Ligand SMILES: O=C(O)CCC(=O)C(=O)O
């Protein structure tokens with residue numbers, strides 16, 4: 558895709574809102590949404606070209622919380638990440654698409670989503686992310702999690718599923734293959750989840766819609 562074609566996709570109104578409507582419906586009924594083939598092709602292509610341009614050096618070993626040391630963190634998650642800043646046209650296109658989804662969700666559900674952050678993640682074969690939640694009640698401001706997958710022809714035998722658990726006591730969960738074009742949205746506090754080890758390198762984008770931190774943390778206004 559050349560620059561002109563990419564730029565012509567930028568206005569938010571061109572994004573296909575049917576997919577956002579499906580997400581909203583699922584969030585209301587279930588609290589999560591699995592959209593196979595839900596990523597518009599030009600968004601997938603933009604992410605892929607962005608991801609392919611990231612050098613080894615730009616990927617950083619992901620940590621869990623600030624105080625954690627490397628060895629402890631590796632027992633929990635083994636992925637490497639690279640934040641998406643929007644400095645490339647393709648990165649900016651992805652962020653506009655997510656902003657369009659944020660707007661749509663806010664208009665439909667009044668969730669008050671305020672900002673969005675996302676990173677590429679790469680899991681080498683054998684790496685995983687143990688069961689966790691992305692946000693704890695009353696702490697932090699991540700409200701809605703989004704994961705999108707970039708892997709061509711992913712088979713069940715390849716492993717690497719996202720397992721989404723209904724609640725703390727659920728041990729079975731729903732398995733989602735990280736196939737190119739699939740994306741998943743879920744309420745960050747409500748659904749424990751994990752990434753199973755894979756036999757192939759697994760590429761994805763993980764993102765979080767946040768509410769306004771100062772409101773959520775209940776900071777007094779300045780006097
Ligand atoms: O890649 C996935 O399927 C989920 C990643 C995840 O849970 C996270 O980054 O918090």
Ligand SMILES: [Fe+2]
Pocket residue numbers: 689690691750
């Ligand atoms: Fe997560």
